[in-house]
Amino acid sequence: MIEILAALITSFAGMAVHYVVIRSGIIPIDPDSSIRKLKRHWQILLAVWILLLPLFLYCRAYLYANGCLAALDRSVWCVALAGSAFVAMLFFVYLTFYYVVDRSITTRLMMEIDRSPDKKLTFEEIVRVYDLDTKSRNEIQGIVDGGFMRREGDYYVNTAKGVLVARITAWYKKAFKLGPGG
Secondary structure, eight states: OHHHHHHHHHHHHHHHHHHHHHHHTSSOOOTTOHHHHHHHHHHHHHHHHHHTHHHHHHHHHHHHHTTTTGGGOSSHHHHHHHHHHHHHHHHHHHHHHHHHHHHOHHHHHHHHHHHSTTSOOOHHHHHHHSOHHHHHHHHHHHHHHTTSEEEETTEEEEOHHHHHHHHHHHHHHHHTTOOSOO
16 A cells, blocks of 8 residues: 555656656657657656656655554565556556547547637538648658658558567457457
8 A cells, every 4th residue: 555655656746757857848859750759758757757766665665664554564575566566557557648648639639629719610620620631641750750661662661660560569459359440
């Protein structure tokens, strides 16, 4: 229980530090470079979470030292490992949330409708506001920038990294019956 509380405190601190780093411009992020931007955020988030591990250990020690559920501490290493695993899970949950906010067409369309004067848009207005050709070009360029594909004349070809991701994703989609998606 103490590890979970310490992990929650550390995770909220991590989100706050991520926000401050991005808002302050300490580390520049180009919002138009999709894959590079995501990679940069991932690097920042990983660094923040690693740098905050001492905070996790301090919170854990503080909570134990002040008698908070000290009776549960019978196997210190096992419990510490469980707490560290919980921190890691929260890190990946936060990364998933970040990715959905940054890349989701669904949330972007809802924001566009909310920004419209009448808070509603026809299909044609949505297509004008959210150009699918531009979205497709940006996605393809992001895949190329990420090293998953390369351009050969008029064609795009998977790199070894792209083939690996495609095969893993295809297996996962088949295993969990997710359908074609996309």
